[in-house]
Amino acid sequence: MIYINKKLAFTALATLMLSACGGSSSNSKAMVVEVPAPEPMFTYTYQVTVTNLTYAQPMSPVALILHNEGQLWTIGEMASVALENLAESGDNSAVLAESIVLSGQSGAGLLLPGMSEMVDVSYTVADINNAPMMLSLATMLVNTNDAFTGINAFAVNNLVVGESISFTTSSYDSGTEKNSELMTTIPGPASGGTGEGFNAERDDIDKVAMHSGIVSVDDGLTVSALTQAHRFDNPTLAILITRTE
Amino acid sequence: MNTLLSHAVKKTTKIKKTALFLSTALLMSTSAFTQAQDLDIKVTNLTQGIHFTPILIAAHDGDTQLFKSGEMASSQLQMMAEGGDISGLSTMLTSADKAENPAMGLLAPTMSAETMLSTTDGNMYLSVVAMMLPTNDGFIGLNSWIIPTEAGTYSFTINAYDAGTEANDEIITGGGAPGVAGIPAAPGMNAGTGGTGVTMTEDNAYVHIHRGSLGDDDLAGGKSDLDNTVHRWLNPVARITVTVN
Numbered sequence: 001m002i003y004i005n006k007k008l009a010f011t012a013l014a015t016l017m018l019s020a021c022g023g024s025s026s027n028s029k030a031m032v033v034e035v036p037a038p039e040p041m042f043t044y045t046y047q048v049t050v051t052n053l054t055y056a057q058p059m060s061p062v063a064l065i066l067h068n069e070g071q072l073w074t075i076g077e078m079a080s081v082a083l084e085n086l087a088e089s090g091d092n093s094a095v096l097a098e099s100i101v102l103s104g105q106s107g108a109g110l111l112l113p114g115m116s117e118m119v120d121v122s123y124t125v126a127d128i129n130n131a132p133m134m135l136s137l138a139t140m141l142v143n144t145n146d147a148f149t150g151i152n153a154f155a156v157n158n159l160v161v162g163e164s165i166s167f168t169t170s171s172y173d174s175g176t177e178k179n180s181e182l183m184t185t186i187p188g189p190a191s192g193g194t195g196e197g198f199n200a201e202r203d204d205i206d207k208v209a210m211h212s213g214i215v216s217v218d219d220g221l222t223v224s225a226l227t228q229a230h231r232f233d234n235p236t237l238a239i240l241i242t243r244t245e
Numbered sequence: 246m247n248t249l250l251s252h253a254v255k256k257t258t259k260i261k262k263t264a265l266f267l268s269t270a271l272l273m274s275t276s277a278f279t280q281a282q283d284l285d286i287k288v289t290n291l292t293q294g295i296h297f298t299p300i301l302i303a304a305h306d307g308d309t310q311l312f313k314s315g316e317m318a319s320s321q322l323q324m325m326a327e328g329g330d331i332s333g334l335s336t337m338l339t340s341a342d343k344a345e346n347p348a349m350g351l352l353a354p355t356m357s358a359e360t361m362l363s364t365t366d367g368n369m370y371l372s373v374v375a376m377m378l379p380t381n382d383g384f385i386g387l388n389s390w391i392i393p394t395e396a397g398t399y400s401f402t403i404n405a406y407d408a409g410t411e412a413n414d415e416i417i418t419g420g421g422a423p424g425v426a427g428i429p430a431a432p433g434m435n436a437g438t439g440g441t442g443v444t445m446t447e448d449n450a451y452v453h454i455h456r457g458s459l460g461d462d463d464l465a466g467g468k469s470d471l472d473n474t475v476h477r478w479l480n481p482v483a484r485i486t487v488t489v490n
Contacts, residue, residue, distance in 0.1 A: 075289060075291060075355050075484070076289070076355035076356055076357065170479075170481065171479070173293050175293070175355075178474075179474045180474070181474070205293060205294075205354065205355070207354075207355045208355070209291060209292060209293035209354055209355045210291040210292060210293065210478075210479065210481070210482075211293070211479065212292065212293050212294065212475075212477040212478045212479060213457075213477055213478075213479045215460075215462075215473045215474055215477070219459075219473070220459065220460065220461050220462060220473050221462050221473055221474065222462055223462070233479060234479050234480060234481075
């Protein structure tokens with residue numbers, strides 16, 4: 001906070017000095033080429049720290065977006081094809097390409113259990129009234145059929161620069177793939193990466209719900225490729241959002 | 246909160262009598278300024294495979310509680326938790342403002358039920374209960390949430406409780422009457438038969454957070470009639486959205 005205030009003070013000082021310079025140069029009129037003053041631009045940057053709280057569920061590269069409308073999922077409604085892609089295969093590209101996305105950023109790679117990652121997302125506007133309102137994040141629990149977790153349309157417009165908010169997230173089931181836990185259907189390391197990812201067929205309830213957890217071979221699902229180690233409980237992610245600009 | 250506080254205080258020592266008096270006085274003074282309110286209340290079933298039986302929503306005073314963790318269930322709560330019958334609890338609520346069965350029957354997975362509730366002066370606490378099917382005596386529970394006096398929309402999630410009145414045998418027998426073993430029904434029509442019973446005892450007779458159902462992968466036998474890939478859940482199980490008008 002203090003650091004940011006100093007930075008602001010420095011910026012203000014620099015601006016003052018620049019305008020002072022501008023003032024002196026404008027005295028020699030012959031030297032000046034009339035350039036229209038550039039439109040002032042406002043950049044909003046949010047730094048999101050994501051921590052994987054699970055024992056053995058790597059998270060697929062996170063999709064982090066700023067948007068002003070819509071949400072990535074709604075309990076009781078069908079998952080979008082983009083979300084289905086993310087939840088079944090861990091591929092975040094379709095979510096990042098959604099039409100509601102003002103600015104999107106992918107995580108660097110798989111976020112392993114116990115690990116944290118910082119991802120920045122920025123959006124620049126000419127009119128302060130067009131500032132981004134909402135932030136969303138989604139990632140797949142890769143040792144599952146179609147479990148995902150994240151933040152859904154969280155209002156960030158009241159965060160001032162330097163301010164942070166933290167919380168934890170629960171896990172959801174996209175409802176697009178039955179939780180068979182079969183080796184052939186789990187794309188994560190539990191199947192050695194051999195399991196299928198995205199499949200357009202929807203053989204589950206086809207509505208987004210909260211996830212009921214995995215069963216595993218150790219807890220009564222004989223055909224499961226998952227073990228006790230892949231079980232998880234809520235919450236699955238810790239999130240810290242800081243507005244840095 | 247004040248009631249809970251004074252209740253806890255009551256349970257401890259004489260030294261705290263002053264505190265009890267103070268908190269009671271505070272409660273009474275707060276009540277005196279509490280206005281009657283018009284509320285819109287929405288209950289969302291967040292689970293993927295559990296139905297809720299008729300929901301009971303009540304705004305009540307600080308002396309009333311539908312259930313309390315760590316205490317034995319009333320016979321009226323038992324009726325609700327084992328058989329989905331809210332009539333006993335409803336009869337018990339003489340001075341409360343009630344909304345009964347807003348879903349007009351079962352609330353299916355991921356679905357929402359909405360109702361309006363006008364509260365009278367002094368009924369400043371909100372409680373919600375409904376049995377979860379298929380379970381032996383599991384229910385969704387909200388106990389004495391303080392209704393905000395400030396207009397706005399408030400949203401939060403609630404957990405699954407076990408009434409502690411029936412062994413979680415996970416056998417679907419049609420038994421919904423209080424004291425009769427077994428699960429009344431599996432409304433999703435996706436359960437099995439021939440289970441030998443997960444357990445025949447209920448050693449914790451106090452209302453507690455439900456440990457979840459076990460289920461199995463043998464729909465024609467095994468220990469449980471529940472399907473372990475369908476009838477499990479993780480908390481939270483429901484979202485309550487209250488709009489104070």
